[in-house]
Amino acid sequence: MKNATDTAVTTAWWDDAVIYQIYPRSxxxxxxDGIGDLIGVLQHLDYLEALGIDAIWLSPFYVSPQADAGYDVADYRDVDPLxxxxxxxxxxxxxxxxRGMRVIVDLVPNHTSSAHAWFQAALAAPAGSPERERYIFRAGRGVAGELPPNNWNSVFGGPAWTRLDDGQWYLHLFDSSQPDLNWRNPVVVDEFKDILRFWLDRxxxxxxxxxxxxxIKADGLPDTEVNAGMIEGGGNRGPMWDQDDxxxxxxxxxxxxxxxxxxMLVAEAWVSPAERLSRxxxxxxxxxxxxxxxxxxxWDAVGMRRAIDAALATxxxxxxxxxxxxxxxxxxxxxxxxxLSDPTSWPRGIAADEEQPLFELGLARARAATLLMFALPxxxxxxxxxxxxxxxHTALPDQLRQDPAFFRTAGKEVGRDGCRVPLPWDSSRPGYGFGPSGLTWLPQPAVFAELAVDRQAGVRGSTLEFYRAALALRAERALGTGEIxxxxxxxxxxxxxxxxxxxxxNFGLRPVILPAGATVLVASDDGAVVDGALQPNRAVWLG
Known part of the structure; x- marks a missing residue:
């Protein structure tokens, strides 16, 4: 692990860093109070250090009404009391x-919360005012402006426009509580440079x-035949995405x-092909x-090879x-x-009445894929x-869901709550040790008891010890700066x-004989190698 204050290194620290995403509320x-917080992060830094990571990335913790779990920011320069x-x-x-760990924070520049002071000022100001020019307001179409300015849809479902009482419409590619900023306005550009400096100074x-x-949206905000919500894996270059400006x-x-x-800056950009992303x-x-x-x-050998080669080359x-x-x-x-029966599928959440994943098979493949990922430069x-x-968590009651995608699609898209459930730390305590009260903002499934940290730490063959071993060897062998x-x-x-x-x-159905004389350095699980052969749905590092 590189020292967080040491800049005298031959490569940038992020070139080979292992970065751990913290979703603060979970x-x-x-x-x-049942919701994760910064003190909770502070109390578990030793755990993260022992895991062997180089940096943490904190999802939003800013002042927010929490309409989209903090991705609706009302104040970019303060911490929400939550x-x-x-x-x-x-x-x-x-x-x-x-502890030698760096800290990356989330920045949400596409939109603010509707509770942000800027948007509140825009609501109070007339059409064409400087306050409204900080967002994307437009007149509607139709005889009396009763139709949205274009046919764009929200990523979360439904139209991407909401009309005000004065007749103007504002754009929100996500929830109506997340109005899009106008990045062609230099006032917006300057504001975010100042926000960057605020946190860099800290x-x-x-x-x-x-x-x-x-x-950046295309000039004129033209209609599109592409669904704005289709941002995963499709190379969508509709007028709302991946504009050159x-x-x-x-x-x-x-x-x-x-x-x-x-x-450093790291982009969440759902862009393909790889050549576009490399820009x-x-x-x-x-x-x-x-x-x-x-x-x-x-879980696809040929697809993974293709994705690895394309990313490395571009x-x-x-x-x-x-x-x-x-x-x-x-x-x-x-x-x-x-x-799942199709391990290459891309579900937008999994509901209780849909196909349920096979736990043991999914975990075996996940550990194998992770071992591949950690071996890549x-x-x-x-x-x-x-x-x-x-x-x-595939059995969350609908009445407890909080993802706006669930509500804006009337439940057709189950949403992201299932991957955001609070972590289990201690199987013997209420809420599996998530906090001192036992409260959790989303309920945890029963299987979390056997997966809690106290049930895995120091236990040979556990997923936690597998991660620790693989990350230690990754650092020792400098795989992050190697070549494949x-x-x-x-x-x-x-x-x-x-x-x-x-x-x-091994993505197949049959064991694969290991090279003669090979020594197993790390295996994806204790049953990965049997009689000199790598078992199906397993991976191994050999020396």
Missing amino acids: FADGNG FGTLADFDRMLTDAHA GVDGFRVDVAHGL VHEIYRGWHAVLEEYGDR YIRPDEMQQAFNFDFMTVG NAAVGATTTWVLSNHDVVRHASRFG GSAYVYEGEELGLPE EWHRVTESLLDLSNGGVRVLV
């Missing part, structure tokens, strides 16, 4: 740095940029970060972009390293996706709880080397 509750105070943040940051090490491909924004942000030294990480823009092609391809062409990720707060956990992202093998060489690739096998480590992943 990580750990420090005050007993999560603590700025003093709590500063203490957490200092303690993380003291000592943060970087920013994850939410909806990075959506800030967006790169000027990130060149400006790059210049701001250069004032502070070794700080976000050119030398004068961001430092990283999430490689969603690798995540969305599923990122190398712009002088950037790539990132690898299998789960996050917006998608069904990969331990559950890989347990570049930076790896881990979503909280995946190191415990947590599955998606492919040996065999079939529909049932991936076979490659990196840094003196041979990696085999």
Whole structure:
């Protein structure tokens, strides 16, 4: 692990960093209100250090009405009382740095909350006013302006426009409580540079940029035949996504970060093909972009090989390293996706009346895919709880759901609550030790008891100890800065080397004989190798 204050390194710290995503409301509750907070993060920094990660990424903790779990920001320069105070943040940051861990914070620039002071001022101001020019307001179509300005849909379902009493409409690519900012307005550009400096001055090490491909909309806001909600894996370049002018924004942000030294930006940009994504990480823009092609391809040998090669080649062409990720707060956990009858499918949540994943199969494949991911050069992202093998919660009662996507689609899209359930720390305590009161803002499934940290720490063969072992060897062998060489690739096998480590992943139905004389360094589970053969749905590192 690199020291958080050491800039005298030959490669940038993010080039090979393992970054752990913390979804604050679900990580750990420090005050007993049933919602995770910054004190909860502070109390578990030792756990993260022992896991072997290099940095943490905090999903939004800013002042917010929480209509979309904090991705509706009302004040970008303060901590929501739900999560603590700025003093709590500063203490957490200092303690993380003291452990050699860097801290990345989420930035939500596409939209604000409707409770933000800017939008409240816009509501009070007339059409055409400077206050409204900070957002995207338009007159409607139809005889009396009764129709939306165009046919765009919200990512969360329903129209992307809401009409005010004065007849004007405002754009919201997400919930109606999340009005889109007008990034062609220099006032908006300057405001966010100031927000960057606010957190950089406090000592943060970087920013994850939410909806990075959506800030600029096509001139004239033309109608589209593409559903605005189809942003995963489809290479959607509708007029609301991936416009060329967006790169000027990130060149400006790059210049701001250069004032502070070794700080980084990572883009959440659902963009394909890989060549389009690589534009976000050119030398004068961001430092990283999430490689969603690798995540969305599923449990598929040929698809994973294709995604790996494309990412490495296109990122190398712009002088950037790539990132690898299998789960996050917006998608069904990969331990559950890989347990479906079609492990390449991409469900938008899993409901109780839909196909239920096979737990053991999904977990075996998830651990194997993770071992592959950790062997790849570049930076790896881990979503909280995946190191415990947590599955998606597929039996949440509808009356407890909170994801706006569930409500805006009238339940047709079950939403993301199932991957956001509070973590289990202690199987013997109420709420599995999530906090001192036993309260949890979403209920936990019974299987979390056997997956709690206290049931896995120090236990040979547990998913937690598997992650710790793999991450330790990844760091020891410097796999994140290595190069891969492919040996065999079939529909049932991936076979490659990196840094003196041979990696085999068995996607097939039959065991695969290991190379003669090979020594097992790390296996995806204790049953991965039997009589010198790698079993189906397993992976191994060999020396």
